[in-house]
Amino acid sequence: MNCLQYFYRLLSRREYSASELKKKGNEHGYSESEITEAINDLQLKDYQSDTRLVANLIASSQGKYGKSVLKRKCMEKGIPADVFEEVWLSQDESDEIDGLADLKAKVMRKYKIEDFQSIDQKTKAKLLNYLQYRGFNGFAVMNQWRMQQEEEEE
Structure with a gap:
């Protein structure tokens, strides 16, 4: 099995970054030139x-994870930060708002929050940790939800 066929087999199962394919090719014992040629061929065919x-x-992670967690996942896959930033900026902001609405509903259920104006400190700390762990800026998200709630009340 040559390098290109091996990459076809890998890509038939899931998406791989170019650096992941290079790593897999090196582990399988293919030469650098053969790996580079195969990856270029795959990219030309848009595979x-x-x-x-x-x-x-x-x-797939919209509303589950924030920008920093997704950026870290991309870096782990060997994708350059500038590629991530380019794609992140091109994403539709309405998708992000929809994802935050789903997250807001989940948080309200989980922490039994009725009103974002009057959250006790213990619940607020738990909520901020929850958001921060998922890569969101907790204070910014909380302020956004507070402002949305004020607009809905008016």
Whole structure:
């Protein structure tokens, strides 16, 4: 089995970044030139695309994780930060707002929050940790939810 066939087999199961494919090819014992040639061929045929991989990762994690966690996941896959930033900025902001609405509903159920104006300190600390762990800026998200609630009340 040559390098290109091996990469076809890998990509038939899931998306891989170019650096992940290089690593897999090296582990399998293929030469650098053979790996580079195979990856270029795959990218020309649009079978492998780092930007598509980032877009899929962002879409599948919308509302679950924030920008910093997604950026870290991309860096772990060997995707450059500038590619991530480019795709992140091109994403539709309405998708992000919808994801935050789902997150807001989940948080309200989990912590039994009725009103974001009057949250006790213990619950607020838990909520901020929850948001921060998922890569969101807790204070910014909380302020946004507070402002939305004030607008709904008016």
